[in-house]
Amino acid sequence: MKIGILGGGQLARMMAASGIPLGMEFVFVDPAADACAGAYGHLLTAEWDQAPSLEDLRGCDRISCDFENVPAEVLDALVEIAPVRPGPNAFAAAQDRLTEKRLFQRLDIPVPPFAEVSSRADLLEAIDAIGLPAVLKTRRFGYDGKGQAVLRSKEDLEPAWRALGGRDLILEGWIDFHHECAITAVRGADGSIVCYPLSWTVHADGILRLALAPAPVAPKLESRAHELVGRLLSELDYIGCLTLELFATDQGLVANEFAPRVHNSAHWTIDGSVTSQFENHLRAVCDLPLGNTAMRGQALMLNWIGQVPPMEDFLRVPGLRWHDYGKSARPGRKVGHATLVAEDRRDLEAGLVGIVDLVDDQTASLLKGEMTPLG
């Protein structure tokens, strides 16, 4: 099996790392000549709109993506070459926050109140209907908190409009959540679905920083998450791995957004699950049986943002696994992660004591906030 991946970042890289032992070969398309997936396969340096005409992509048996902003018309053209999994319909739904929210509504998946904003007048009307605080977001091309502005009072309106006005926008009501979480599930070509345990996620400045699994929640909440993501997968006739980001609130789970691809909140599955999200995505994409999603103990993932910290002291922490993406340092860039795996919560907390002293102050503070015995 030869798999073509649009995007050559860390998600493509970790997909290939899990697929090569299954006998798969990889071709990546990325505009960056130093895209980090290149270590695991043939990297084609090209803009997205060139992809359908790339000779080296023609031999692929399947095509998949490592990010969700590939233009839909590119995916539509690639269907002529090989099955594109997940399909263009999932990308179309995920690329536009308004379409996405309407899809959630149609599937009876709870969402925050929201309104389409195409003009200043729309925005004022939406604020009247939804109230403040609220979040103004671009409908397209937002990621890692980019293209968003929080409106806490009327005074925030002008700067937000200056930053975002003129693009297609959506206003979303503020959700008073206890915690953020994410559910990752995989649907095979035969319609079978497997779900990972719920991840407890912690963001700072719009970027995921920590993910803990299994999330410390009642089994009922986890099965509710499985039910919601299952509805989405079936509706989209989806093939591959998908993550639904959720808010845990007093009123239960509320959907934030979904990503039609492998996802940062489930990177812990590489070391903490029998079968990783990356391998299961490829199994689905290639019509292979889906693998066991059971956890091997408990896991906590820490993202390395901007630059990878010196590795040596971390390697002394028992059960810590290291993942350097081979990317150059740049502020705000996801350049690696580490996952601490332990038999149970007590061992996990014991391991974290050693880690708190090694990480930057912000990460240490997030860790202490999450793992009460460390505080």
Add this chain to the structure above:
Amino acid sequence: MKIGILGGGQLARMMAASGIPLGMEFVFVDPAADACAGAYGHLLTAEWDQAPSLEDLRGCDRISCDFENVPAEVLDALVEIAPVRPGPNAFAAAQDRLTEKRLFQRLDIPVPPFAEVSSRADLLEAIDAIGLPAVLKTRRFGYDGKGQAVLRSKEDLEPAWRALGGRDLILEGWIDFHHECAITAVRGADGSIVCYPLSWTVHADGILRLALAPAPVAPKLESRAHELVGRLLSELDYIGCLTLELFATDQGLVANEFAPRVHNSAHWTIDGSVTSQFENHLRAVCDLPLGNTAMRGQALMLNWIGQVPPMEDFLRVPGLRWHDYGKSARPGRKVGHATLVAEDRRDLEAGLVGIVDLVDDQTASLLKGEMTPLG
């Protein structure tokens, strides 16, 4: 860190797979243009004696090997470029069965009776001293049972001499063993040593077929193995991963041979240990702290010899991990392996029931012989 590896086979391939997430880069030297490690780094197609003059090897920070028959003079020359780990002394000892046996003797590591055989007269004398059955072996370049002849009676002498005579030989007394086993250990640049649990190994036609860990033996036997391999590592001032193959007999453990490299009997460590032998080898080679060798459950590895069987049905077995080396099929060639990982022995046996029907008759029979409840 840029690591140069002499040899580009599956061992180099799995080393690189474990090293890339640690931020390492790899260059492989192999005479075969399709050497399978090439999927993970830069493959230099060259004969061994060319290695010291290869420009692309000059930028390496460390040099290591994926097989033990690299000529000692090549390793000596490479020391000028970068530290060669393990060092040429370990290769010199492992490459000659006579030197190796004498080293074992000096370290009080039990060995079978043996004698140097340089002529027919030597052979007759050795048989008189050691008795039959015995095994006549070439002193150098033997692997996977090649370059060996079992002498059960005087009638076996002529054909064995015709096949092997003219080379430097050794005659070894027959060892009446209960089982074969192997101990894998890693020594860091600081002299620290970590050991994996003992592997229970099963060979057919001189080729490893199965490895089970932890070996079902008394803790005393395992600590004895740790003691023996520790003596060897310290004596050689060894840096990296080493495997000592042993016979379990009525008189305790008897050494067969050692390999100055990562080893097939410990491939289960990829899926069954916190830190694999491959990662720990690289950690040692690069002066990094050694990783935890504790097992995550129990593991049984099956080697794929000649060709990789159809994967799909195997992927349905819960806890089975697949490793296709990307090599073309050829009789007797190691082309892949699978490892079944389970919480405990009972689950492991339950998983094997599903596997026995999928493997070839010989493997099925070996499995049944090993795992009594399957018989």
